[in-house]
Amino acid sequence: MPAAAATSVHRRIALVGNPNSGKSTLFNALTGLHQKTGNFPGVTVDKKHGTFRVKHHGQSVEVTCIDLPGTYSLYPKSLDERVACEVLTDPQNADFPDLTVIVADATNLKRSLFLAGQIIDLGRPCLLVLNMIDEAAKSGLHVEVARLSNRLGIPVLAASAREKTGISELRAAICEPLAPPAYPFTDLSAVAPDVVKLVQKEFPGLSQYQALHKAHLLFSEGHPLQALMEAAGFTPSGAQAEESLHRHGVIGEHIAACTGSQLARPPFTRKLDRILTHRIGGYIVFLLLLFVMFQSIFYLAEYPMSWIETGFAALRAWCSETLPAGWLTDLFTEGILAGLSGVVVFVPQIALLFFFIALLEDSGYMARVSFIMDKLMRRFGLHGRSVIPLISGMACAVPAIMSTRTISSWKERIITIMVTPLMSCSARLPVYTLLIALIIPDRTIGGIFHLQALTLMGLYLLGFFMALLAAWVMNLLIKTRERSWFIMEMPVYRLPKWNNVLYTIYEKVRVFVIDAGKVILIVSVVLWFLASYGYGGAFDAARKQEELIVAKIEEAESSKNAELKEQLPKLYEERAAAASHKLEESFAGQLGKFIEPAIRPLGYDWKIGISLITSLAAREVFVGTMATIYGAGDEENVEPIREVMRKERDQVTGKPVYSVATGLSLLIFYAFALQCISTIAVVKRETNSWMWPSVQFIFMGVLAYLSSWLVFVVAG
Amino acid sequence: MVVMQFTDEHLDTLAPGERAVIKSFTDKALSLKLLEMGCTPGEEVMLEKVAPFGDPIAINISGYVLSLRRAEAATVCIRRINNVA
Numbered sequence: 001m002p003a004a005a006a007t008s009v010h011r012r013i014a015l016v017g018n019p020n021s022g023k024s025t026l027f028n029a030l031t032g033l034h035q036k037t038g039n040f041p042g043v044t045v046d047k048k049h050g051t052f053r054v055k056h057h058g059q060s061v062e063v064t065c066i067d068l069p070g071t072y073s074l075y076p077k078s079l080d081e082r083v084a085c086e087v088l089t090d091p092q093n094a095d096f097p098d099l100t101v102i103v104a105d106a107t108n109l110k111r112s113l114f115l116a117g118q119i120i121d122l123g124r125p126c127l128l129v130l131n132m133i134d135e136a137a138k139s140g141l142h143v144e145v146a147r148l149s150n151r152l153g154i155p156v157l158a159a160s161a162r163e164k165t166g167i168s169e170l171r172a173a174i175c176e177p178l179a180p181p182a183y184p185f186t187d188l189s190a191v192a193p194d195v196v197k198l199v200q201k202e203f204p205g206l207s208q209y210q211a212l213h214k215a216h217l218l219f220s221e222g223h224p225l226q227a228l229m230e231a232a233g234f235t236p237s238g239a240q241a242e243e244s245l246h247r248h249g250v251i252g253e254h255i256a257a258c259t260g261s262q263l264a265r266p267p268f269t270r271k272l273d274r275i276l277t278h279r280i281g282g283y284i285v286f287l288l289l290l291f292v293m294f295q296s297i298f299y300l301a302e303y304p305m306s307w308i309e310t311g312f313a314a315l316r317a318w319c320s321e322t323l324p325a326g327w328l329t330d331l332f333t334e335g336i337l338a339g340l341s342g343v344v345v346f347v348p349q350i351a352l353l354f355f356f357i358a359l360l361e362d363s364g365y366m367a368r369v370s371f372i373m374d375k376l377m378r379r380f381g382l383h384g385r386s387v388i389p390l391i392s393g394m395a396c397a398v399p400a401i402m403s404t405r406t407i408s409s410w411k412e413r414i415i416t417i418m419v420t421p422l423m424s425c426s427a428r429l430p431v432y433t434l435l436i437a438l439i440i441p442d443r444t445i446g447g448i449f450h451l452q453a454l455t456l457m458g459l460y461l462l463g464f465f466m467a468l469l470a471a472w473v474m475n476l477l478i479k480t481r482e483r484s485w486f487i488m489e490m491p492v493y494r495l496p497k498w499n500n501v502l503y504t505i506y507e508k509v510r511v512f513v514i515d516a517g518k519v520i521l522i523v524s525v526v527l528w529f530l531a532s533y534g535y536g537g538a539f540d541a542a543r544k545q546e547e548l549i550v551a552k553i554e555e556a557e558s559s560k561n562a563e564l565k566e567q568l569p570k571l572y573e574e575r576a577a578a579a580s581h582k583l584e585e586s587f588a589g590q591l592g593k594f595i596e597p598a599i600r601p602l603g604y605d606w607k608i609g610i611s612l613i614t615s616l617a618a619r620e621v622f623v624g625t626m627a628t629i630y631g632a633g634d635e636e637n638v639e640p641i642r643e644v645m646r647k648e649r650d651q652v653t654g655k656p657v658y659s660v661a662t663g664l665s666l667l668i669f670y671a672f673a674l675q676c677i678s679t680i681a682v683v684k685r686e687t688n689s690w691m692w693p694s695v696q697f698i699f700m701g702v703l704a705y706l707s708s709w710l711v712f713v714v715a716g
Numbered sequence: 717m718v719v720m721q722f723t724d725e726h727l728d729t730l731a732p733g734e735r736a737v738i739k740s741f742t743d744k745a746l747s748l749k750l751l752e753m754g755c756t757p758g759e760e761v762m763l764e765k766v767a768p769f770g771d772p773i774a775i776n777i778s779g780y781v782l783s784l785r786r787a788e789a790a791t792v793c794i795r796r797i798n799n800v801a
Binding site: 072073075077107108110111114237238240241244245248265273277278279280282283367370371372374375376384485486487488489490491492 | 745746776
């Protein structure tokens with residue numbers, strides 16, 4: 001080994017391992033907060049990378065670490081696995097590591113060594129971490145680490161990422177001089193020798209296994225060599241099966257030589273499974289869990305949300321008083337601050353929801369949900385795995401749709417993608433919260449059932465059942481010959497690691513605030529402009545009228561004349577009317593009025609019409625729009641938006657605009673319509689066509705319109 | 717003397733707690749995935765659990781639990797071990 005490798009101050013490593021091997025926990029333990037999540041180029045597979053420094057033999061080594069998606073083998077069966085495979089096998093790849101760190105679940109050596117063996121056979125520097133060694137020891141499994149290391153010909157370390165043991169040893173081992181495995185894991189010379197020679201001739205320098213692996217890739221890509229390979233009798237599935245059997249033979253020997261007794265399933269997991277996958281108990285627990293999730297989101301999130309709301313209201317009031325009057329101040333307080341408030345106010349809900357989802361994932365419970373739901377889901381053309389995207393869809397359809405990648409069947413995946421936006425996402429939550437508080441009484445029935453919380457839960461269930469119904473219809477319409485499978489591990493239950501949960505929450509909130517926040521902010525500013533400016537004489541007259549009243553108010557407020565003071569209440573009313581009139585004549589008002597005839601049957605006026613238009617960008621903009629619309633009606637008194645809406649009366653009838661019928665109709669509209677640019681963009685990316693997002697947008701729009709109309713007619 | 721009849725038994729016919737040894741696979745594509753997951757011929761399996769409504773099932777194999785659909789289990793040929801406790 002050249003000495004240069006040992007003294008290099010940079011090292012690029014990749015973590016690879018089976019799903020549930022504790023890879024991400026290890027990644028968090030190594031990198032701490034010095035990590036970022038992005039995308040692999042061209043695909044929407046999460047790419048987590050981070051850095052850390054190690055003092056090694058008096059030298060500081062900077063390590064760049066990439067956490068590859070969980071994979072079972074180097075023969076990819078899903079997009080996640082393909083990305084991991086490409087990084088590890090292609091030296092031209094930007095993330096190709098100097099050293100591959102294989103993370104093995106020590107309690108599951110047989111399956112872990114399968115992947116490890118493939119990586120060893122690639123013949124590049126790697127080391128093996130036996131993670132969860134504490135759990136293995138607890139259940140009576142002893143692994144002779146030194147002997148295993150000798151047999152495998154690579155460094156082997158025992159660690160527990162959860163207990164943070166073995167981490168410093170791992171850091172040190174990462175900085176040791178690089179060396180390829182001492183010998184191959186498996187003798188594969190009998191597998192397709194002619195094809196290996198063929199590939200080696202075309203790509204000189206490849207080792208025997210590198211060539212064999214390359215042969216599989218070339219074959220699936222339809223490389224010109226394919227015909228020659230076929231002529232040599234090569235079938236990928238045959239070669240793969242042969243290789244797998246060879247591997248398992250070797251694995252069996254290693255395990256027999258290096259470990260004691262076979263592991264038994266932890267009795268705790270077995271007992272818990274008896275309840276959680278029970279034919280009745282399992283569903284009761286699942287429903288209870290959902291109920292607890294939404295009750296706590298509704299109650300717990302309310303406090304920080306009201307602090308944020310009142311905080312921003314106070315800030316806006318203070319700014320509009322302190323800053324010089326003019327359009328720039330208006331832009332800042334009415335456009336930017338109002339929009340920002342609309343973004344930040346989500347953070348508590350998103351954090352809480354992802355807290356629960358991370359708990360379910362981390363504890364191993366999600367796999368049970370899939371297990372007990374698969375039969376039901378399959379009936380609707382979905383997969384047991386669809387439950388996870390669907391549930392994640394309750395937080396945000398964007399990551400949920402991205403998580404459908406683990407569904408290997410195209411049809412089940414497409415259906416899951418299509419119906420996931422029907423699940424009530426967190427962006428709808430502010431709309432729901434606002435409208436529910438407006439039209440549903442704040443009352444408790446039967447001692448525990450809060451009427452508003454029940455309505456909220458009802459909306460979530462409605463979204464869920466509509467998603468199933470839509471899936472069922474699509475299952476009949478979409479034809480395919482491809483097959484699906486449900487082969488997956490049921491991990492043992494583990495206490496969730498708070499670190500992992502917190503990292504998840506932090507990442508989700510960050511992505512939401514930055515990605516969705518941008519859209520919300522821009523739309524808020526555009527809206528403010530549309531609502532504050534207009535075209536033509538009618539708008540100018542309305543604006544002058546408003547200015548006149550504002551001037552009168554200022555005069556009356558600063559005057560000591562009691563008679564003038566008495567006129568103030570009447571003047572305030574006049575000002576509100578003038579502001580409303582001005583909005584009516586603005587660009588936004590024109591736009592809202594333009595679509596009013598179309599939405600009148602649903603019980604909406606032109607102000608709601610404006611909100612529907614702006615919500616096309618993102619549902620949560622509804623709240624921001626309402627803030628801008630009614631904020632424009634009452635500039636100096638920045639009252640919480642809900643109260644302003646409650647007081648809003650129909651100018652003709654004098655009845656509240658937000659009647660129960662209109663409110664319900666709006667709730668249904670927001671439950672079903674695809675008002676989310678981000679979702680549309682993600683669906684386009686994940687299906688690689690504009691057809692699917694278009695179909696989705698139209699079917700959800702028609703569904704929303706018809707359902708809202710029905711609800712308005714019935715409730716009215 | 718009756719000739720012993722050779723019947724192909726499949727993984728989906730196991731009852732909970734019953735043990736068997738994997739013999740072979742009838743579906744090539746599926747077998748590759750199963751091999752990766754540690755289901756090798758000669759390996760002992762036990763039916764751990766059946767999901768509500770009878771499908772999917774969960775098997776205990778080489779110390780961990782794997783869930784799969786009944787139709788998928790039907791592609792795995794097994795030999796029953798007759799020592800049900």
